[in-house]
Structures are given as C-alpha cells and as structure tokens.
Amino acid sequence: MHRLLTATLGCTALVLATATLGSDRVLIQNKGSDTLVNVAQAWAEAYNSVNGAVAVAVSGGGSGTGIAAMINGTVDIANASREMTARELAEAQKGGQQPLKHVVGFDALAVFLHRDNPINTLSLDQLAQIFGRQGTATHWSDLGVKVPGCGSDRIVVVSRQNNSGTYAYFREAVLKTAAKRGALRKGSYRLGTLDMHGSKDVVDLVEKTPCAIGYSGLAYATEQVKMACVASIAGGACISPSEQTAADKSYPIARPLFMYTNGAPQGAVKAYLDWIMSDAGQCIIYHKGYAPARQVACN
Secondary structure (H helix, E strand, C coil), X not given: CHHHHHHHXXXXXXXXXXXXXXXXXXXXXXXXXXXXXXXXXXXXXXHHHHCCCEEEEEEEECHHHHHHHHHHCCCCEEXXXXXXXXXXXXXXXXXXXXXXXXXXXXXXEEEEEECCCCCCEEEHHHHHHHHECCXXXXXXXXXXXXXXXXXXXXXXXXXXXXXXXXXXXXXXXHHHHHHHHCCCCCCCECCCCEEECCHHHHHHHHHHCCCEEEEEEXXXXXXXXXXXXXXXXXXXXXXXXXXXXXXXXXXXXXXEEEEEEECCCCHHHHHHHHHHCCHHHHHHHHHCCCEECCCCCCC
C-alpha cells in the first residue's frame, strides 16, 4: 500500500503533513535530490514499520525541484545535495516560508571512468580542463593516455541536468574554484556535454562508453566502472572516494546532504527527522553508500 501511495501521489500536487490519509494516517510529502532519492525511499519504507500512522511520499526530480516545492510551500521536506542560494532563500521568505536546513549525511562526489581507461588519478585542475568551458583537455591524448575502444580519442563529457544539486556542487567545487585560481577563464561547463537526468544514468552511460567520463554520487558506483582517485593539486597525494573520506572531508569533492523544512519541524515531521538522525536512520544511509551525519556503529 505504501508503494502504491508513493507512486500515485508523487506525480500530483499533494497536501502537507497536516492532512491525513484514510482515518488518522498522516502524510509527509518529501521531494527533491536525485542523489538522496534512494535513501529517502529506504527511510520511508523502514519508517512505515516504526510508525504505521505516518505515510512518507517520496519523489525525486533533482534538488532544484525539491527547493522549488519548498519555496512554493507544497512540500514538508525538500531533499537537496546543495545548499539553497541566497536568492532562493529570499524568494521563499517573500512567500512566507522559512527554510531550515538539516545535514542528514555526507557524500563523496565520485568521478567515473570506463573500466578500460588507464587513468587512475586526476587532479582538480585536470577535471576543470575536462569539464570546463574553454578547457584544454578535449582528447584523452591531452592527458597522455590512449583509451582502448575509444577510436576517436575525443573525451565524452557526461554531466547532469542543471536543476541537479550535483551539477551545481561540481560546478562550484571544481569549475568555479579553478576559475578563481586562474586555471579556467570562466567557472562554467563546456558546451556539448551529455546531460543526464539521474545519477544512475551517468554511471550507465560511462559503463557503455569507453571515451566517457562523468560524475555522480558515490552510492551509484558499480563494479562495471572505475572511480578516479582525486588530488587537490597536480602531483599531490590523491584521495579515493569512500564513506570515510566523505565524512572526514579529506576527499576533495565531499559534500553534505540536506533536508530542508519550513522552520523548525513540528509534530510528525519532527518525529520523522529525529528518527532519521537516530542510529537506525543513520545506519540506513550508511548501508546505502553514504557517510552518516554523525558517528554511529552499524552492523
């Protein structure tokens, strides 16, 4: 029944948690980040056995979608893999909303390569030259390698759609940072990237395309692709993406994961967020491939 509710309600404008389903069953509307959608669904399913009087309807669509719903007051919890911008906060406040962020975990934004690609290590500057506008790395030979199966030698750059928090965070952490150092003229993406709707789509395309490189959340890694070890500076020590390096922020592209509520959560929403931050909830995000928001012992 819960899955039917989620599938049916996720595509329509829904009432907030003050509404009830059936008799006294409370509905919490949870929308946003594609990075968080799998763990959000896992939380919702597990919470059904904790409190059967509460139904959590989860839908994705990207951080921008969740944030827009928070601004419009049509969601109880907005999932985001980036912080709301000052402009978004001002827009929400103008409409009577008071978004409050909650850090629910951490993610290592992994750089995926085809498993036959001989590259194991990339620096942030190299990533900027690959993904950035007017970047100098347009062919794998520009990086000193020949990739088996990539006859054209041209790098196929796989990105996310611009409503994605992952898209925004990579631009900020890699491209804009490089521009501030003078390594790029502008901190924006190059033209001609293949922009995927979801994180899984990025990994699937890289797996099937020897010439490709892409980025996505660590939890979407598979054995069919390899993840680059990333160095903060050229020639420096590289750090591999993992739950641990995301939590201690030693990985150069680590980021927090957020849930936003309208002001301090109350009632059923507060109880749900409290459970997410409990050992049970934090172990679920750990088993989904992310770092918990705090230290927790999980089996």
